[in-house]
Amino acid sequence: MTGLKRNVLSVICLMLIVWATFLLVSYIISVTIFYTLEYSQRNLFLSVVRVLIGVSIAGAWVVAWYKLTKIWLYKILLGGET
Amino acid sequence: MVIGSVSAFLIHAFFGGGVEEASLIFACLIASAIGLIEDIRGEINPKLKPLLLILCSIPILLTGVFIPRPVIPFLGKTRLYKVYPFMIALSYPVVCNAANSVDVLNGSLISMSIPFFAVSAVIFYLRGNYQMLIFSTIFLASLIALIPFNKYPAKTFIGNAGSLFIGGAMVSIAIMGRVEIAAIIALLPHIMNEMHVIFSLGGIKSAKNAGRRPIHVTNDGLTSSTDERAPITLLRMLCAKTRVDEKSAVYAMAVVAVFASVLALITDLLFVEGAL
Numbered sequence: 001m002t003g004l005k006r007n008v009l010s011v012i013c014l015m016l017i018v019w020a021t022f023l024l025v026s027y028i029i030s031v032t033i034f035y036t037l038e039y040s041q042r043n044l045f046l047s048v049v050r051v052l053i054g055v056s057i058a059g060a061w062v063v064a065w066y067k068l069t070k071i072w073l074y075k076i077l078l079g080g081e082t
Numbered sequence: 083m084v085i086g087s088v089s090a091f092l093i094h095a096f097f098g099g100g101v102e103e104a105s106l107i108f109a110c111l112i113a114s115a116i117g118l119i120e121d122i123r124g125e126i127n128p129k130l131k132p133l134l135l136i137l138c139s140i141p142i143l144l145t146g147v148f149i150p151r152p153v154i155p156f157l158g159k160t161r162l163y164k165v166y167p168f169m170i171a172l173s174y175p176v177v178c179n180a181a182n183s184v185d186v187l188n189g190s191l192i193s194m195s196i197p198f199f200a201v202s203a204v205i206f207y208l209r210g211n212y213q214m215l216i217f218s219t220i221f222l223a224s225l226i227a228l229i230p231f232n233k234y235p236a237k238t239f240i241g242n243a244g245s246l247f248i249g250g251a252m253v254s255i256a257i258m259g260r261v262e263i264a265a266i267i268a269l270l271p272h273i274m275n276e277m278h279v280i281f282s283l284g285g286i287k288s289a290k291n292a293g294r295r296p297i298h299v300t301n302d303g304l305t306s307s308t309d310e311r312a313p314i315t316l317l318r319m320l321c322a323k324t325r326v327d328e329k330s331a332v333y334a335m336a337v338v339a340v341f342a343s344v345l346a347l348i349t350d351l352l353f354v355e356g357a358l
Contacts, residue, residue, distance in 0.1 A: 002324070003322075003323055003324025003325075003326075004320065004321075004324055004326050004330055004331075004334055006324075007319060007320045007321070007322055007323075007324065007334070008320060008334045008337055008338065010319075011271075011316070011319050011320060011338050012337075012338060012341050015270055015271070015338065015341060015342055015345065016345075018270060018274075019267060019270070019345050019349070022155075022267070023155055023156075023349070023353070026154055026155045026156045026157060027155070027156045029157070030156035030157045030158075031156075047164070051162075051165050062277065065274070065277075066277065066278060066281045069274065069278055069314060069319075070314065072319070073314055073318070073319055073322065074310060077306075077319055077322035077323065078306065078308055078322045078323060
């Protein structure tokens with residue numbers, strides 16, 4: 001396999017992991033935090049909490065994605081060259 | 083591309099269009115105008131540019147051509163009545179800059195944008211949303227028409243005016259067509275590229291001042307920098323430990339974009355359509 005093909009495959013694998021973690025995070029918050037909030041009495045405070053939790057989780061997912069990409073680039077794609 | 087798309091929208095509006103066409107095309111034209119200023123006057127302050135791009139959301143917000151209930155996988159239809167307008171305003175700078183950031187090689191943005199519009203057209207067709215199908219197809223057609231001129235070796239460059247126009251079109255299609263999640267997945271390579279550059283530079287800074295280049299260009303082709311202080315980009319990942327010619331690099335970027343679009347379609351079909 002040529003270097004470019006290997007790299008494309010590797011980036012595709014990274015995309016797949018990022019996509020899977022997106023779905024996993026979405027599933028976990030749907031059965032835990034959001035389930036609890038949706039079935040509580042609706043008020044402004046809970047709406048704000050819901051949004052803040054959503055934004056925090058999305059932010060954590062983005063940071064995790066960056067960390068994973070860094071590992072992917074330096075340990076797998078450029079492994080041993082840095 | 084801009085003239086072609088606007089003409090097509092005007093023709094469609096003439097035959098019974100309305101506020102949707104107007105808000106979509108104005109959002110794109112504002113983005114394009116900001117890009118044109120950058121093309122003519124040089125790079126806009128990287129902190130000011132996102133603020134200017136927020137202006138693109140005004141036509142959509144004023145005309146109210148959106149439903150603030152995006153469907154998120156497993157969560158279903160969310161109620162984001164207060165937050166959604168802010169999300170619209172923020173999405174324009176994010177996606178426009180992301181589109182701009184992948185416009186690094188001849189034809190790279192065009193070939194990475196076509197899968198997005200193609201997959202959104204498929205989703206609109208499956209939903210029976212023919213108005214949005216027409217909108218997606220107009221952008222798709224204008225991009226396909228540009229390929230012979232923009233592919234390597236390019237005779238025409240779309241510039242910032244073109245790349246921000248495409249970014250504005252992507253966001254507008256995602257919001258008006260209610261394909262937000264599919265759009266995020268289809269644009270993973272674009273967003274990854276932009277986001278990683280921002281993280282690598284430690285904030286919103288001009289990539290030209292990065293000091294260390296992510297890619298080394300030689301007569302034999304492109305190769306990735308091994309310096310850990312250089313920005314992480316999609317192209318750098320694709321060129322790691324190998325020497326790639328520009329044409330193959332664009333082809334590889336397109337393959338990644340096609341894969342992300344397939345994931346977007348799967349996500350929409352399995353997790354979104356049922357909840358709509």
